[in-house]
Amino acid sequence: MLKFGVGIAITGSGSATPEQVLSNDDLAMMVDTSDEWIKARTGISRRHLAPSSGSLSQLSAEAGLKALAMAELAPNDLDLILLATSSPDDLFGSACQVQRLLGASRAVAFDLTAACSGFVFGLVTAAQYIRTGTYRNVLVIGADILSRWVDWNDRGTCILFGDGAGAVVCQASETGDRLLGFEMCSDGTQNSSLNLAYQGQEKFINTKSEITQGNYQFITMNGREVYRFAVAKVPEVIEKALYRANLSAADLDWLLLHQANQRIIDAVADRLKIKSEKVISNVCEYGNTSAASIPIALDEAIRIGKVKDGDIIATSGFGAGLSWGSAIIQWGK
Template structure:
């Protein structure tokens, strides 16, 4: 029997600083009602000076390990687009900060799809007997990459981290990842990007443009792609594992925008009430959004052992991914908000 990756623990962390819509309205041409109507976001969390992506990832990872009742892992995979620096990766720092020793650790850069891409890589490592236990973390600090004058991005993105511990097990166990659907389309890479800081800019022969240090996003086009790609990926994954829309108890979709979540639900034929929503409390936390939503729902008792959970994400790249599981019995801690 092929070894399966089984969810054994989950945890999450948010910075202590909460930024309300009213606070943003003090410097941007917007207001609380407009932001909530357009995005569903009431507040988001941003880091203060001195806090980085690795700090949030470490806090979330520690809570996931505690949830799983373990203090070790063979491999750490960190999904992030906002690492502590361009090189080296941030995962080795996180592994050391967690006291995991000289374990393998690396970053995955797949924007908002990163956590599910990292889960897929972890599942492969377990199936190949490379690891018995893997700590997967999604963490991003987008507040450091937002142009404070750009309403289209500043109102949407928050900082945060979410983590999961996967262990080797059997495919028929609760918590086993039942399959994956992954895809990308590089033609749309400019729809959401940070243009500066890479080899394309540095090799262009042109002086750096300070504006290129910030994220830019073409919201209307991203909305359409997000709905189409997450719905199609979810449908392919459900067909592969033998589930129908009626079998889905909860859908943990990337927390980009409440209208995207509702439209994906409508296309899939899943009741909107079955879409987990955490973006109202934290905004779009990129690679952290799905584990944050799962942690919040599991801790509150919304998700219960035995529930069938579909996860799907879409992000820059363009990239998308889906997976599913029957939710296991877990000891889940509150989301940390003291980072």
């Protein structure tokens, strides 16, 4: 057992996206839209979609293996696997299937559901297990296949979402703590702005007992309200996390937001007075991959050498719930 108060290091990253691509021009043949219209309002050009033969567990395991390789760990070195997702293969959860696919027989595994905030919430959760000395090596995965739950006749939502998975390895460190500060928030009064709701019909199973049975409906969203929420709340939560880290926006090397919409990313950066060259964005290629968006973008930035050891990054996830949060992290060992 580690001593209380041990820090964490973020030592590996990985990502996986399906090969199948749906472009804006493809969408224009399905609904009343155009490449120009979508780009102007969202910044999205393409999104990657999981085929019917694919699974969330497979994408998650692929991302996880890449993160483990970078961290120079074997699957059996893992103590805990946290899978942040809102679209598991099994309603009871998919983390244990990811554990099986990885061959991480020593690790406990469970799902965490916080929609587009899931990766940030998962990272903070992992840190608590490490800081208290419970576990040494934790794999945090953000993954979603929201194409399963999109109404492909609704141009307000079908243009936005893509599928993918991203992962990071968090390890115990006796020499420092690279989760510098965080803040997490929820507001259930705004739940109707973005949801994927269950809808059931009454069913009598005998003469005196009534239940409901049904299915989950397609994603519904009030785009205007979500935009207002994000632009107002995300800069605020990042500033609170920076305060906890005893830092300011000027100390940041990178701003990495949930890749929901380029207009939101630009507006938040502008409010924080962060220059565009310090903003990491790949929403153009992948669209909104929910809990996967931050770790996919982080992994790409690390692998091309944009993010370097010691760089300080402000991350922020925001979305359904409504939930939002920020984690200020420093990359590397």
